[in-house]
Structure formats: C-alpha cells, structure tokens
Amino acid sequence: MASKSSYDESLLGEASFHTLDWARLKEKDGDQQRKLLQAGQDQGFFYLDLSSDKTFIQDWKAVLDIMTQYFHLDIEEKMRDSRNSDTHGYEPVATSSGAVKELPDYYESLKASREEVLEKSNALAPVIAANHSLFLRFSNAAHEVVMTILRQFDLALSEAFGMQTNLASFHQDNHPSLTTLAMFRYPKQETPSVGIGHGKHTDLGTLTFLLCQQWGLQVLSRDPAGWQFVAPKPNHAVINVGDTLCFLSGRRLRSAVHRVIPTRGLQHEDRSSIAYFLRAKNEVEFEDSTGRTVSAKAWHDEKFDVFREPHEQQERVPILTGGMERGESLIVA
DSSP states (O other): OGGGGOOOGGGOEEOOOEEEEHHHHTTTOHHHHHHHHHHHHHTSEEEEEOTTOHHHHHHHHHHHHHHHHHHTSOHHHHHTTBOSOSSSEEEOSSSSBOSSTTSBOOOEEEEEEHHHHHHTOTTSOHHHHTTHHHHHHHHHHHHHHHHHHHHHHHHHHHHHHOOOOOGGGGOOTTSOBOOEEEEEEEOOOSOTTSOOSEEEEOOSSSEEEEEOOSSOEEEEEETTEEEEEOOOOTTEEEEEEOHHHHHHTTTOSOOOOEEEOOTBSBOOSOEEEEEEEEOOBTTOEEEOTTSOEEEHHHHHHHHHHHHTSOHHHHHHOSTTTTTOOOSOOOOOO
C-alpha cells in the first residue's frame, strides 16, 4: 500500500506563473491587463499579490484561525453540519477518489454558498453564522476580486480578438448560482491507507480564488510539460481559470488540470486552504468539451458525480479534466 503513495520528487519541479498586482489590476492598468490575458492563455493559473489590502490579509488570518478550531472538533460534532451537498455544509475525508489510484481523497471541507452568506441563512453552519460579519466581509472581498478579473478578461479579449463576451453578465447576485466559499483541511496522517490528497481535475466554474500557505498543489504544466508544484507565496492568492470561463471564451482561456498531493508521500502536517469558487448563473449555457450544450448547473452536478466515481470510471469520460488532458498520467511509482 505504501508504494502507491510514493513518487520521485526529482521529476516534479516548480511551476512558473505570472504575478499580477491587485492594486494595479483594479485600476485597469494596461500592462496588468495584458499579463492577465497571457496568463489565462498560457497556464490558466497566476499569482495575485494582495499585499495592498491590509484588511483582507487580517481577515484571511482570522478565517484560518476559525478553521483550525473547527476542523479539530470531534467528527461527530462536525457531521452535524453535513448536508450531503457539494456547495453547503461539512464533508468528511474519503468522499471522492483521491490523487492516487485505488485510494480515496484525504481532505475534509466546510462550505457555504454565496447566496447563504448574503442572506445570513439559518442553514449556515453554526461556526459561520457565529462569525457572519467576518465571513460576509471576506467573501465579498473575494467576490470583488474575481469579478474585477472577469471584467478585465472581457476588455482583454475584446482588444485582442474583437470578442464581445460580456462575461460579467453571466454572474449576477439576483440569479441563482452555485458560487461557493470552501474551506479545506488535509489532516496530518501516519499511513496512506485512508486516502491521499485531492484527485486530478479542472475546476468546473468560472474562476477560482485560492489561498494557501503550504505546499501540495500541483498543476499539469504545458511548459515544461508534466506535474509542477505551485509554490505558496505570502500575501498572494492563486487564481485559476475554470471550465466555464474556458468554454465561454471560445477556449481562448485555459482551464488547467491540477491536483493536491503530499510533497513527501504522506501528509506530514495539517494543510489548510480556502477557495472562493465563482460560478455562472445556473441557467447559463455553453458548449462543453464534447460538443454538448449544457447549463452551468448541469455541468456542476455531472462533474461532482464523476468526482465520486472510481478512478477507472473517471478515466473513461472527459468531464473530470474538462477535456483538457491528453493522455498524461500521474507520476507515481
């Protein structure tokens, strides 16, 4: 069993991404706009320097502190927040297939939809409801970032290709969507028998705003080709294009395959991350990687169903990696 979780780290390098500055990007800086388009077309991933937003950096730390306390509660108490949902509540480890064949994932999560947070829904997990003003401010700030990026993509695509996409119009708070704030913990482990990491996939939505200060995230890079670690940078978010944005942009923007895997075979310390998943209005339709016309909600539901399938079944259909993978395999001994 142990051999399934080992791999040759010498074959795994560090990804090289563009770094954009949030303060300049929101001022519609032309140089930042050009770098944004290049990043979206190249790897589909980039760093965003958030150092200028002191309030957000403080809130990030506060949310992490709350997460640490919450995820160390007894499993029985956390399971009271389970709603058997992909966008709401608690989910335990080993729910989906993991990063290594024949083993499940090894992370737990707590999620709250944007709709729930905005409405201060009674269905929110108690820990989020008790700290609602923090989570509302934090998620609103993340939402402002991704919507600003989306508008900048609109301008860049128009200038470069003459496209009139109006991507922002597909994301409106007065229409139902599956936009979600998610908090993850990859617990410290002594054996791989329970599970390993987070399996390879592309994100199903529009943009992902990821905050993590620990190693483990990898992207299936184009140049150099193969799995590359994404280095954590202080006060930086990692932003990546999702399937929906790839399809709505006429595939001019790339939704990259990525995964989470321990750097030394096992998770030697608790790893925490926070993701804000921007997703289009449920009724928005696009052509997927197989040529089907599907709605944003249908793509979401189908993809999460495949997440929970065995690896063999996942390999038979292109949805998990958004049709972006072309026969690459995990670098696993």
